Amino acid sequence: MRLRLEKRLEPSRAMLVLTPVLSVIAIMLLGIIIFDGLGYDGPQAVWELFFTPVLDVYKWRDVASKAAPLIIIALGLSLGNQAKIWNIGAEGQYILGAIGAAGVAFVTQSMTGFWIIPLMILVGMVLGAIYAAVPAVLRTRYGVSEVLSSLMFVYVSLQLLSYLITGPWKDPDGHNFPQTAQLTDAQLLPHELWDSGIPPGLLVALIGAVIFYIIVSRTVFGFSVRAIGEAPHAARYGGFSSNGIVWATLMISGAMAGLAGVLELMQLTRLNLGYPSGYGFTAIIVSLLGRSHPVGVFIAGIVLAITYVGGQVAQTFVHVPNATAGLFQALLLFAILASDLLVRYRIRISTTSPSTKGAHS
Amino acid sequence: MSVAPRLELIDVSKRFPGVLANDRVSLSVKPGEIHALLGENGAGKSTLVKMIYGIQAPDSGSVLWEGQEVRIPHPRAARRLGIGMVFQHFSLFEAMDVLENIALGLDGAVSRKQLDAEIRLVMEKYGLKLDPRRQISTLSVGERQRIEIVRALLLNPRLLIMDEPTSVLTPQEVDDLFKTLRRLASEGCSILYISHKLHEIVELCERATILRGGKVVATCDPRKETARSMGEMMIGSDLRDPARGQLSVEGPVRLSVRELSLPKPDDFGVALEQISFQVKGGEIFGIAGVAGNGQNELLEALCGEHLADLHTTIEVDGSPVGRSGPSGRRKLGLCSVPEERNGHAAIGAFSLSDNAILTARSRMGFENQGFIHKAGADEFAANVIKTFAVKTLGPDALAGSLSGGNLQKYVMGREIMQSPGVLVVSQPTWGVDAGSAAFIHQALIDLAAQGSAIVVISQDLDELLRLCDRLSVINLGKLSTPRPVGDVSVQELGLLMGGSHATPANSAGGIHAA
Numbered sequence: 001m002r003l004r005l006e007k008r009l010e011p012s013r014a015m016l017v018l019t020p021v022l023s024v025i026a027i028m029l030l031g032i033i034i035f036d037g038l039g040y041d042g043p044q045a046v047w048e049l050f051f052t053p054v055l056d057v058y059k060w061r062d063v064a065s066k067a068a069p070l071i072i073i074a075l076g077l078s079l080g081n082q083a084k085i086w087n088i089g090a091e092g093q094y095i096l097g098a099i100g101a102a103g104v105a106f107v108t109q110s111m112t113g114f115w116i117i118p119l120m121i122l123v124g125m126v127l128g129a130i131y132a133a134v135p136a137v138l139r140t141r142y143g144v145s146e147v148l149s150s151l152m153f154v155y156v157s158l159q160l161l162s163y164l165i166t167g168p169w170k171d172p173d174g175h176n177f178p179q180t181a182q183l184t185d186a187q188l189l190p191h192e193l194w195d196s197g198i199p200p201g202l203l204v205a206l207i208g209a210v211i212f213y214i215i216v217s218r219t220v221f222g223f224s225v226r227a228i229g230e231a232p233h234a235a236r237y238g239g240f241s242s243n244g245i246v247w248a249t250l251m252i253s254g255a256m257a258g259l260a261g262v263l264e265l266m267q268l269t270r271l272n273l274g275y276p277s278g279y280g281f282t283a284i285i286v287s288l289l290g291r292s293h294p295v296g297v298f299i300a301g302i303v304l305a306i307t308y309v310g311g312q313v314a315q316t317f318v319h320v321p322n323a324t325a326g327l328f329q330a331l332l333l334f335a336i337l338a339s340d341l342l343v344r345y346r347i348r349i350s351t352t353s354p355s356t357k358g359a360h361s
Numbered sequence: 362m363s364v365a366p367r368l369e370l371i372d373v374s375k376r377f378p379g380v381l382a383n384d385r386v387s388l389s390v391k392p393g394e395i396h397a398l399l400g401e402n403g404a405g406k407s408t409l410v411k412m413i414y415g416i417q418a419p420d421s422g423s424v425l426w427e428g429q430e431v432r433i434p435h436p437r438a439a440r441r442l443g444i445g446m447v448f449q450h451f452s453l454f455e456a457m458d459v460l461e462n463i464a465l466g467l468d469g470a471v472s473r474k475q476l477d478a479e480i481r482l483v484m485e486k487y488g489l490k491l492d493p494r495r496q497i498s499t500l501s502v503g504e505r506q507r508i509e510i511v512r513a514l515l516l517n518p519r520l521l522i523m524d525e526p527t528s529v530l531t532p533q534e535v536d537d538l539f540k541t542l543r544r545l546a547s548e549g550c551s552i553l554y555i556s557h558k559l560h561e562i563v564e565l566c567e568r569a570t571i572l573r574g575g576k577v578v579a580t581c582d583p584r585k586e587t588a589r590s591m592g593e594m595m596i597g598s599d600l601r602d603p604a605r606g607q608l609s610v611e612g613p614v615r616l617s618v619r620e621l622s623l624p625k626p627d628d629f630g631v632a633l634e635q636i637s638f639q640v641k642g643g644e645i646f647g648i649a650g651v652a653g654n655g656q657n658e659l660l661e662a663l664c665g666e667h668l669a670d671l672h673t674t675i676e677v678d679g680s681p682v683g684r685s686g687p688s689g690r691r692k693l694g695l696c697s698v699p700e701e702r703n704g705h706a707a708i709g710a711f712s713l714s715d716n717a718i719l720t721a722r723s724r725m726g727f728e729n730q731g732f733i734h735k736a737g738a739d740e741f742a743a744n745v746i747k748t749f750a751v752k753t754l755g756p757d758a759l760a761g762s763l764s765g766g767n768l769q770k771y772v773m774g775r776e777i778m779q780s781p782g783v784l785v786v787s788q789p790t791w792g793v794d795a796g797s798a799a800f801i802h803q804a805l806i807d808l809a810a811q812g813s814a815i816v817v818i819s820q821d822l823d824e825l826l827r828l829c830d831r832l833s834v835i836n837l838g839k840l841s842t843p844r845p846v847g848d849v850s851v852q853e854l855g856l857l858m859g860g861s862h863a864t865p866a867n868s869a870g871g872i873h874a875a
Contacts, residue, residue: 218732218733219732220718220728223715223718230708230710230711231704231708231710233701233705234704234707234719236687237664237666239665239689239720
């Protein structure tokens with residue numbers, strides 16, 4: 001007896017929407033089993049992880065400020081996903097965005113002016129886009145897989161960050177800590193908007209979701225991205241350049257990651273070694289869980305932010321290890337990838353031996 | 362009739378969601394008989410054959426093999442009974458040799474040496490020429506088909522199913538194939554022969570079962586029928602010949618190609634060498650040739666997927682477009698339909714309306730400053746569906762949900778309804794039933810009558826001879842000198858087509874383009 005995957009004629013639309021929800025439920029149940037097995041109070045741990053951040057009003061701000069960068073990065077990634085161009089290096093572009101903004105801050109330390117913040121954002125986005133353009137060059141000129149090259153450039157960015165904050169950009173008044181100087185008032189966005197507890201990043205994420213929705217569903221560019229992802233040959237026949245799409249999707253996702261990096265820097269007010277938080281990687285899960293649809297990405301960003309915040313809550317109250325949030329995020333990625341496979345393929349159990357797999361069957 | 366039929370189907374039915382693909386079909390094939398299975402696309406031929414070969418199971422009815430009722434749960438069981446099948450689309454690995462490919466298709470393990478000997482034996486017996494050590498990528502389509510036939514013959518089949526075997530062969534190759542099939546039949550092997558080409562059936566088969574809408578509508582002796590009478594039984598109404606009006610080849614040159622050369626796109630592609638031709642308004646220009654001789658490369662070079670070296674190499678109505686991509690060329694009126702429908706001419710996962718956006722967006726005005734005008738695309742798609750009688754639920758249906766013939770009609774309609782000044786189409790009626798083919802031919806003729814220049818690339822010589830004013834043959838990436846259709850014989854064309862890659866020198870006529 002052997003298992004075989006068979007492509008479904010048309011994946012069910014209902015299942016495409018339902019499976020992310022089912023995945024979340026599945027990993028909650030799985031989490032209970034795992035934590036019980038490890039000797040913790042499983043149901044309690046899962047409760048703290050997933051529900052306390054939702055039910056406790058004081059946690060909302062935390063959730064919102066973690067969701068914002070995840071959503072902003074994931075929106076960019078979801079565009080690439082649709083073209084089947086996989087930018088795994090958003091973390092690096094996110095760091096480069098922060099470095100760009102910190103560079104502007106370094107130069108404008110003693111200046112004031114309304115232009116400083118827009119300039120920081122602009123430089124951060126441009127730097128993120130340029131950093132993502134490196135895998136684009138490698139892919140379009142030399143056929144290097146963007147999956148590998150974009151990932152490897154994350155490690156380059158980490159080295160660059162650590163060089164800058166331990167060297168040329170080190171805060172002279174920082175007691176020799178490896179960090180940059182605090183951003184000045186002219187370099188900071190308000191911590192929250194209109195005293196509502198909403199971080200500015202979340203508003204950016206919301207506007208971003210709307211813009212991406214319009215791009216994907218209403219523009220020729222969005223159409224070309226989907227066409228390339230579905231049938232590259234047909235897209236070429238339709239007059240779309242696949243190299244152009246590789247460049248565009250990588251650079252747009254790089255710019256979005258850079259933007260998230262700038263906004264996060266403004267939340268943290270300075271760059272230090274703890275700055276790389278893995279948002280760029282988690283955002284990959286967000287984009288997949290959100291089915292690369294702007295609305296889905298927005299919701300998925302909040303769900304993943306909940307696991308971050310909930311992970312800390314569960315650490316405090318149920319004493320589960322620090323790695324808990326990461327564990328759940330990884331489980332979620334597995335669940336969503338597995339359910340994706342089952343939405344697109346069905347499992348056939350064939351009772352015949354492998355040798356029957358003639359060239360025709 | 363003392364001998365039990367080799368294969369007998371009694372009241373076999375198969376239902377798919379929404380369709381009764383086979384409705385109480387009965388069929389019997391005698392030992393040594395060449396039996397034709399005829400029907401339009403969607404008539405249920407494929408489903409019936411799949412049930413015989415064990416790929417699908419019938420919902421009801423019985424299958425008798427030499428008088429015994431049998432159940433065929435999978436292809437291996439079919440092969441064990443003695444049923445062999447040669448598919449329309451080959452499943453061969455390009456980078457492996459003939460021997461390895463045949464070994465992969467066998468149920469048991471056989472040593473390379475033993476297999477080599479067996480293959481040579483079978484080929485000798487049936488006059489099939491093929492070197493078992495050659496790599497697939499170097500073989501012509503006819504040779505590839507021979508591999509599939511050898512693969513089936515190695516099992517000593519008593520029933521051989523051939524699915525549209527001649528759609529990719531030159532006339533000479535067809536003759537060779539028929540010799541082999543007759544030889545097989547004379548030795549007692551039954552053959553179930555599926556084809557659209559009615560005159561072949563008249564020539565080859567002793568009996569024909571005609572399917573329409575999943576039911577058997579007639580059984581006849583093709584030798585006593587004409588291609589026309591069987592065609593009419595098949596579509597259930599009178600066949601209309603495309604009406605070619607008065608030729609008006611006096612129009613201005615609309616498409617001009619001058620010394621177009623392109624390197625091979627990949628290891629398995631064909632380089633184009635010094636291709637030159639001109640097509641005038643109102644003219645239909647045919648390019649014949651065996652598959653894999655540069656047809657795809659030429660189509661992609663003409664539609665703009667691959668650019669020429671010089672802008673002036675290709676001109677549309679006098680404007681150079683050699684360095685323009687597909688969008689730029691469409692704007693100037695050059696539209697095209699590639700051979701592969703799903704994945705090239707259309708995106709299966711997209712709706713018909715989105716597939717209209719794919720190629721018609723600028724000519725039909727569905728794009729405005731980078732934004733898509735969805736309602737316009739819907740309307741255009743609905744119009745194509747209506748005008749070209751595409752069987753579908755509407756513009757929102759996924760292209761992949763359409764049958765091959767219907768999708769072809771949609772794709773042809775989508776390009777024709779953009780009123781292109783120049784239309785380049787490849788295999789316009791491949792796998793399309795007779796009724797739809799006639800419709801597509803008529804649409805091409807009508808378009809030419811309106812003053813457009815049309816290039817038809819096809820492997821179907823009958824189609825080209827019926828449709829075109831002038832013809833060329835493409836062989837190994839070179840185009841022969843165009844000749845008026847009336848001046849060339851089928852035999853001459855066959856020689857130009859070369860028959861196989863191994864013997865390109867056959868083109869003794871010496872009318873290759875310089």
